[in-house]
Structure formats: C-alpha cells, structure tokens
Amino acid sequence: MSLVVLDHATKRFMTSSGGLHTAVSEVSLTVEAGEFVAVVGPTGCGKSTTLSLISGLEPPSEGTATVAGKPVTGIPDGVGYMFQTDAMLPWRTVLGNVAAGPMWRGVAKDKARDQAREWIERVGLKGFENYYMHQLSGGMRKRVALAQTLVNNPSILLMDEPFSALDVQTRALMQNELLNLWSDTNAAVVFVTHDLEEAITLADRVVVMTASPARIKDVFTINLPRPRNVEEIRMTPEFIAIYSEVWQSLSSEVEIARTTGANRVA
C-alpha cells in the first residue's frame, strides 16, 4: 500500500471573473514511505495545488487523494508542510514557534519545549531559542520552519519551493541539511520546485509537470548514490546526463509557459 496516492485528481478554482480555472488536471501519483519525490514544472503551473490536495487544505474537484489508505477529508495524520513563504508566528520566539506543533497536538508544555529545544539544536540554531523572527536571517528562518515541521515527526513531508527565496550558498547549505535530517527518518517527501537542478540533486524520482493546467508529463528515476553532497554531485557526469535527459522534457513546457505568459502580458 503506497503512503500517498493521487488518483486522477483534478482541481478547479473559481476565478474572480466567474470563470473556472483548472489548476491541476488528472494527476495520478503514488509516493512510498521513505521516498523523496521532486515535482518540477514551469512557474505558476499548479504544482503547489498538488501539495494542497495531499495536505487536505483543498479537496480535489474530481478524482481522489488517499494518504495511508484513508481518503483525504481533513488534514491527514502525519503530514508536515513547509510553505514557500515564512509562516512562523512573528509574536513568538523560535522556541515558542517550534513548540507550537506538539502543544497543539496535546503534548504537555514542558515536554513540547524539550522536544522543540532538541530540534532547534538539530537544525543548528542552538542559542537562538529566545529570538523573534525579525531578528533572524532568511536562512535561519528556514531552519526554524524545518524544525517546526520536523518536531511533529511527519511521515509525509510536503515542501513548496521552500528554499527559492535563499541565496545560492545558503540554499545549498539548507539542501544538505534537509538530506541529512531526512536520512534519519523514514518520511516520504514531496518537494515542489521550479529548479531542475535542485530536484535532481535531492530526489529519488523527478516528476515533470506540463504548463498550466498541470498534468504529469514524465517521471524520471534518479539513481544517484546516497548520501549525496549537493554541491559535489552537480559536477558528476551521471548528474549531467540525467539533467539533460529531464531538461529535454521540461524545456518545451517552460517554452509554452513563457509564450502564454507573454501573451497574457501583451
């Protein structure tokens, strides 16, 4: 039994002008426990909507989403979600933010704080427990978000372009950090990005989506050995071979997205 199953899932939204916009169309995808799946596609194609379907934040218009054998109605147990933009509470300290999840899930305050401290240390923020969000750099905030999500021990980790706002060096650092932390768990990861290099570096499988509405175009298995060092793996011939293979598939979609985008502007 696969952990996550999307079966012909379609999502339509009502647009402000009253029309229907299809964000995701007929997506069928399965993710196993412990598997790292990256979803790539042109910017704005509807990749994030796929994550909302799994997380239960949005119900599918047609088709089904199943997590751990149960159809998704509310937010399924064991789901963690890292958003593209910061979603921590600015009026709470690092400790308060990381401890929030366990406390909302009914863990006693002291215990929740102990768990939070442990994760703050694991993401490398020891000593920053009492800082507020505005006192931290972009990379540090991502670390807080990571700790906040992982402290709940998710069995499914949904990530929506979590590192896209970071500079190149910090991004590589966070990618390594993520791989390290993930390797200790048996969590399934669905990682949405528009950056193909990031997708191949991190994932076991790369799913290429079409320009809007998002359909699954191709799925590539990435057989690069683990543990991986994100900065070194990019230079290996195997990586470059896979990259050009996947890019063949993705580039035409990017082209389509660009033309329609240009038309929309014009």
Add this chain to the structure above:
Amino acid sequence: MSLDLDQTTTETQTATVSKAGLSAKQRMRRHKALVYTLRVVLLVAVLAIWEISCTYLFDDFYYSKPSKVWNQLVVWFTQGTSSGSIWVNISATLQEAVYGFILGSIFGVVSGIILGRSRLLSEVLAPYIQALNAIPRVVLAALFVLWFGLGMTSKVVTALVLVFFPVFFNAFQGAREVDRNLVNNARILGASRWDVLRSIVVPSATSWILASLHTAFGFALIGAIVGEYTGATHGLGLLINTSQNSFNAAGVFAGMVICTVLALTAELFLGALERRLLKWRPPAQSTGATAV
C-alpha cells in the same frame, strides 16, 4: 517624529562629528534639548499672546485668559468647587470614563473578532452596523440619562457606546486581515479552530486593536463629560456646565485643562501597554540606524 527627519539628523551627526569634535550621542542630546526648549517657548508664546491680547484688546469676560484660568484652578484645588471637592469630581469622571472604556473595548474586541471570523454573520449585520455607526451617538447621552438617571450608569453607558465602534471596527479589520499562510501552517501543525483563534487571530489583531485604544480613551472621556453635561450630580462635565451657566469662561477652560491632563496620563499608560504587548515587533528603522 517622522522617519526621514530622524535619518537626516543621523546623517548630519556623522558628518559633523569630526568638525565639532562631538560624539553622535552628544549631538543627539543637544538636538533633544533644542526640541524641548522650542516646545516650551511655543507654549509660553501662545499663553502670553492670549494673556496680553485679552488684557488690552479683547474682553476677557468672554475669552478669559491664562491667569484667570490658573486662578480658577487654584480655587478649585484649594477651596473646592460648587459641587464639592475637585477630587470627587475628577474621580467621578475618571471612573465613568475608565469603566466605559473597559466595557466598550471588551464588547468591541469580542464582537469585532467574532464578526471578523464569521463571513455570514458579518454580511448579515453589515448594513445595521453601518447605520448604527452613522448615528451621532452623543445624542444618546440624553436618552441614557432618561433611562439610567443622573448617577454614574448613564455616563458609563454613553462612554461605552462611543468607545465600542472604533474598537469594533479595528478588531474586525484585524481579525479579517490575518495572514492565510499563518493559519494554514498552524492547521497543518495541528491547531484546532480554537487554537487558531487564540494563538493567531487574537495576537495578529492586537496591533490593530491597540491602535484603536488610543482614540478610544479620548472617546470614553468625551462620553463621560457629555453625559455629565446632560445631567449629573458630580463630574468635570457638570463643573463645565455650571461654569457656562454662570458666564464663567475661566471655569470652562479650567475644566478642559483637567480633562487634557487626564487624557495625556491615560495615553502614557496605553503607550506602555502597547510597548509591552508588541515587543516582538521589529524596531522602527530610526532606532536601528542609531544602534549601528
């Protein structure tokens, strides 16, 4: 003080440090001293113009003058007023304003947050709230004196009604403008509806609510005074009313001076409360520049 004003001072500070041999801190202190001096000069000038013009040019029977106002204040504080000791009157007004302020704020915050979170309720009630808000509510004071008598209750209710609306509208706005991202993140992390309300909606509406409380205390004071003016046994509004009826312009001004002092004192407390509750917020740009 505005942001760019502060920044220009910082720039001129660094530029002049070497010339005058003064540290930035000394320059800052001098600047502050200058501001305070000019404030005092301005006040003295206005009072002097008033005093002189009303002594030689205009009739101080109607316009009064600072020395007369001062004498009136001295009389009130040393010999008492027509309606008892000045302290009894001040405390009556203050109690009415504070009770009205507290009750009005509580009602305003609670109903603002409930309506802000419930789309149906806010859509149903919107035209009625607009209509209620359009009523010139000070006239209600007359009605409340009829209903609740000359005692404290009618003034507290008047103040409450005046305080309610600004607080309500801000709490409503604050509860509606909650970042969806924060709510989604919290729900994924395991927050129930109640947790979302308590840990996200209320704190993010707090800065909106606190902003409204500053004006709201002014309204509470207006409510109390107008209520007393309409009919009362004690209070600053009554003193002002009595002074007016006996053609005592100095008495009206003296009442206003006391009200101003009360309002400024309340402002001080509210400012402290705001700083305490919003300590998580990033400091304003100007202080950041000073820290560097």
